[in-house]
Structures are given as C-alpha cells and as structure tokens.
Amino acid sequence: MDFVKSVDTDMSLAILSCLDDPSDLVRASAVSRSWRAFVIKHSLSKNLCLKLFHQLRSVDRILETTSDDESSSSLMEDTTSLPEREHRVYALLAKACTSFPIQSCIHDPIAASSTDRLPAESIFNTLDERDRVGRTPSYWSSAGHHNPSVPETLLYQLKADLCVITQLCIQPFQVIFHPGRPIYSSHYVRFRFGHLDSHSQDKNNYVWTYTSQQFPMAQENRLQKFKLPEPVLCIGGYLLVEFRGRVQICDIDDLYYICVTHVKAMGRSLAKSFRVVDPDDSGKFGLKVLSYGDPQETNDKEEEAGPSVFRPMRNRRLEQLVNFLHRHPTEVVQYMSSESDEDYESYEEEV
Template sequence: MDFVSNLDGDMCLAILSCLDDPSDLVRASAVSRSWRHFVIKQSLTKNLCLKLFPQLTSVDRVLEEETTINEEEEEEEDTRRRRREHRVYALLAKGCTSSPIQSCIADAIAASSTDRLPAESISNTLDERDRVGRTPSYWSSAGHHNPSVPETLLYKLKADLCLITQLSIHPFQVYYYPGRPICSSHYVRFRLGHLNNHSQDKNNYVWAYTSPQFALAQENRLQKFKLPEPVLCIGGYLLVEFLGRVQRCDADDLYYICVTHVKAMGRSLAKSFRVVDPDESSGKFGLKVLSYSDPQEMNDKEEEAGPSEFRTMRNRRLEQLVDFLHRHPTDVVQYAASDYYESDEEEEV
C-alpha cells in the first residue's frame, strides 16, 4: 500500500520523520510524484538538516545562481521557496556527510602575542615540521610572570561553511635549550564563528560555537581533540585558546607557550556554498549555492588538475626560506634547497 496516498497527513509525517539520514529523504522524494510533493511540502529535508546541524537555524534565506526548474515561473512563491530549500538542504546534507575529510585551515591570521617576529610567527604553525632545514619552526607567545595569562591563535578556514570534526595541537619542544623543555598550556579550547562585518573594529568576531576545555599534555606529539559532535562552522574562522602556562624559561624566569602545528580536520563546502549578507543585529544570514555538482567529483577533478595545497605549502616554505636567509646571511652555503622541500625528514642536532 502507498501509505502517502492512503493515510492522513499527520500519520505520513510521523512515519517519514523517523528517517534520520538526509539521503533516505532524498530517495523517498524520488519514489513518486506524490512522495516528492509530500517531502517538499512538509520541508522534511530542511527540518532534518536543522536537527543535525543546529547552527543552520541562523539561515533566513537560500539563494541560487539561477532558477533550475523552468516550471517554477508558474508556481506560487511558497511552492518555489520549498522546492528551492529542498534542493539546497539536500545538497548541504550530502556535502556534510560524503565530502572527503581534509585539513580545513587556509591561513593564519593573528596571534594574541608573539615573542619574536618573524622568526616565531603564527604562520609557522601551518607547517607540520618543527624545523625547516636547521631552523626551528614554531610560534611562541610573549613571556609572562603570571602563568594564568591566556593566549590565542586566529585562523581562516578554507570555506564559509566547514563541518569540523577534530582539531589537533602539537606543542613545541625547545630542543636547543638545556633539558629540552616543552612549552605547552594546561588546557586548550576552540571557538568557531565569523567576522562581524558591520563593526567598526575589523578584528571583531562573533563566535557561534565554543568547545569544551581539553587537557593539553606536555608532550612532543600531535595531540588530537575530537569534538563531542561535528560542528558546522558558519563564517569560516577558528580561534584556538591556550589556558594556563606550564613551562617557565630559566633565562628570564617567564612563562611561555610554544606551538609547532595546529590542524583542523573536517569537510569543506567551499565549492558548493557561500555565506551572504550576515545581519549582526538578528544573527541571520543568507546561504547561496555556487554549484550543485557532487563535491567529491569536484575534488577529484581538482586533484587531476594539480594539487593546490602543495603549491600553497611550497609558497609558505619559500617564505620561511627567505626569512632564514635574512637571519643567517653568512650560513647560506651550508644548506641545500632540498632541506626546505623534504616533508618529514628531520636532522640530528
């Protein structure tokens, strides 16, 4: 029996609302015209997306580059809106569940403090290695007598929409100091949000999500922190907060925090969506579809065209090389270019 045609609307809604996977709702909408009409009319795909990703409650409108169905011109506005939302939220759900897991940090923006620039810049945390050639590669905070003074690192993600699942921190071991101390913090916390475009202060951010505090071990390794549940970052900014200082420097009796690498893993929706016209007074924003192509297929085509991430990393390493040459002009002959392009090899000190 076709229950959608033979049962009342409330009973049909109760049955189809038991589906907890957006892909199942998309399949249900393809069974017949009556099923498709019911799924769209009841906004089932949108409602399930809002349930899975509460951050989407801030979306007050969805936009497309162009109308994709000619018949929409003859439909009522409410029907057109529901059809459009069904397409958009179905694509969003697919991107959040089937796009490849990848590193989502695009660039380093700013640190709350830096001990020495540019040698200990936040940009060093984008490289997984703790040294480039024989030069240490890490970020260091300014020193403080008070070990409770926090520090923050701000990053731009690869897309306005990124589903973040895990973040990682690698504390730096000061291998050239006696005792090889590790300058970590007691705890780390993560915030996800967007830039406040209507503020006079260009450094004003709105943090829609704040993670729990995670204990950061005083160990020389990449430490992974899985979020309690995947978080959809709307706006594309990540703030890393270091709480409590562990290591004091014997040279000046000050506490420092030093980090080799920061990583955010998740699903980037850069090729499919863009956030438009955020309204800071209401917290609402528009969601624009850039392409309905399969995110996985687009990633495969991009990899065939050439790995853009490799080119970005090469540029960063060239910047590190230039900085190294400025600081060690008399030692240039001792290092080969291969020191700056080998990905994981480390030299003995």
C-alpha cells in the first residue's frame, strides 16, 4: 500500500518528517512520482535544514549557477517551480552540513585587539602547527595591562562563507624563558560568528549572528577543546575569539598578559558548494549554489593542478621566516641550514 495516497496529508507528513537523514529524504523523493511531488510540495528538505540549523531562516532568496568558475558563471534558466528549486538546493545543503568532511576551517587571521611586539608576537603565529619556528617559540601576545579584567580579541576569516563549526581549540602559551614558566591564559573564552556589513560605510563593521556561552579556560599548556552545544552554521565566514579576564601577571613589568600558541576551528567547509550573497544588518542573505558536484572530487582535481595549490603554504612559510628574522637575525644561517632547507626541499617535491 502506498500510504502517501491512502492516508491523510497530516499522517503522511508525520511519517516522512521522521526522516532526519538528508540522504533518506532524497531516496524517499525517488520512490515514485507521487512521493516526489509530496516531498517537494510540503518542502520537507527545507524543513529538515531549518530543523538542523535555525540560522537558515534568514535565507531570503536562492541563486543557482551553471559553472564553478564564478567569473564566467551565469544564472541558470529558471524552468522549474520555486518548490522544486528549493528541494534541490536544500537537499544539497542538508547533505553538505551533515556529511562533508571535518577539517580545520580557519583561512587567515585578520586582526588582534592588541599585540605586545610586532611582528614577533603576531596573530599569524596562532595558525602555525608548530610550537617553534627554528628555536624560537611561536605565539601571539596581547599588550600588557594593570587591569586584569581588560578583554582581548582575535579575529579570523574562515575558509568559506558557510561553515558548520562543531569545536574550537585554543592552547595558551607557557613562557619557558620567564621565572617559574608562567602560562598566560585567560579566565574565560567566548566565540562569535558573523559577517561583514555590506551596507555599512565602515569596512570593519561586523554583524555577529551567533555568540557562544563563556567557556572556562584552564591555566595549562595544552590544546584545550571547547565543544559547542550543537553544530553552528557560521553565515558570512568570520570568527571572533574573545578572551575575558587575565590570570597571569608578568614579574618583569607587573602587567597582565594573554598569550596564545594555537587557535583552531573544526567543522565542515561549504566553500565548494555555496556562497553567501549580500548579507544585511538584519541577518537576511541570499544563498548562491556554486556546484552540485562532490567537493571531494574537486579537491582531487586541484591537487592534480600543480603549484597553485601550495601557494598558501608557501606564503605562510615566508611570513614565518620574516618574523623569525625580526626576532633573531644573527641565527639566520643556522635556521636556514637546519630547518628551512628541509621544508623547501619537501615543498619542491610536493610541487
């Protein structure tokens, strides 16, 4: 018996709404024409997305393109109804938000609220996987303050306009060259996700669409993990890390500092499939579909493309080298012979 045809609409909705896996819902829409028409008519794919991520209620329009290359893309000819297009887009979005691979989602640092010494203690150091560059510790340090309640922030751009963030990680810095080897952590940390206000004349005006709870930080030299209560869809691609309350005073100048070795944001990047279009201060935005293809296949093609894939890695290493030269110019010969040559050779082999 085909229950979609045999029972009333409310009962069919109750049954099919129990499907919380996007793939199952797509399979249901492929059972028959009547099932497909039912799934599309009642926006079950869209409802599943809104159930998973309430932030998607801010989508006010959907755009589709015919090419992954934005510079040459054009809008698809709209030959389908709005419910059909929404079914296609939200089915892909639900799959992307739940099944794309977990990875590090931070692309680049933007700014720190303060820095004690530039470029030696730059925010760029927080994205280096290593604890040291040569023999020099790699970390960010805030400016010192007499007031321990003065907060600090680190601003990052994520790898995509849409990222599903599940966990954030921070490692405070232990200053082994200070007496007692103090750890300059904060009492608490909080995270914000959002986007640039495209309608503001101020190019640095951000709209924060999500603010996490305050997580207590331990004064320990380890990568501390902060799991969000539920996966959060970051709309706009910006992350703000807020450090609240200073723990450690420096014996040298009697000022409070916050120092960080590593910052990570783990989640799913939707860069290959979606883009946020023209978000406003009310949170409304357009959702642009870049590709319906498997993002893993796109990644494989890029790896075969050659040297352009390694440019971000090369630029990061060059910046690390510049920072090192500012800190220890007399050790450049030893640094180049002991570590940079090996990195450069491995990079040449990869290319």
